[in-house]
Amino acid sequence: MAFELPKLPYDYNALEPYMDTKTMEVHHDKHHAGYTSKLNAALENNPEFFKKSIVEILSDLNALPEAIRTAVRNNGGGYYHHNIWWEQFGPGKGGKPTGVLADAINKKFGSFEEFQAEFKKAALGVFGSGWAWLVKDKNGDLSLVGTPNQDSPATLGLEPILGIDVWEHSYYLKYQNRRDEYIDNFWQVIDWEVVSSRF
Ligand code: MN3
Secondary structure (H helix, E strand, O other), rough: OOOOOOOOOOOOOOOOOOOHHHHHHHHHHHHHHHHHHHHHHHHHOHHHHOOOOHHHHHHOOOHHHHHHHHOOOOHHHHHHHHHHHHOOOOOOOOOOOHHHHHHHHHHHHOHHHHHHHHHHHHHHHOOOEEEEEEOOOOOOOEEEEEEOOOOHHHHHEEEEEEEEEEOOOHHHHHHHHOOOHHHHHHHHEEEEHHHHOOO
């Protein structure tokens, strides 16, 4: 059973004006689709890995034959991260987290606004392509990490709660070099119910 590209859970234009339609089309139908097909191609001759979840695979890259390890690290990471990416947004969302996630954020960062500032710093601090993440460790503690390329928090034993894709393909058509504006607008479309459910 090959890995499948999930359908976008809303229309391509649903996150306008914060994420533009053209970027959504290319990002989902070309980039995410590309990671998916390249992941499947990499695993083709080692089909036993299709029985594992993508998180299980990324959590133990050393279990993979060396010849396909880099391809799976890159494309498996890309596949997994974009699955998380689309799920965490929705039209008309935004606002702030509530409940236990809000409490944990306040405890760790002081306030939601301070968390946003630290998250932005992490996202701006990723040099070149990569992601910034709010993650949970094995003790349930929150922290922020930046990961280059498609390297995964899963490989570090961390669970992603919220991620921002800072590859240029995620924002360049609309924002060009203005990564900071893209990060500021990212909050407008976050579905905190989905994000909270990961915590
Ligand atoms: Mn991307």
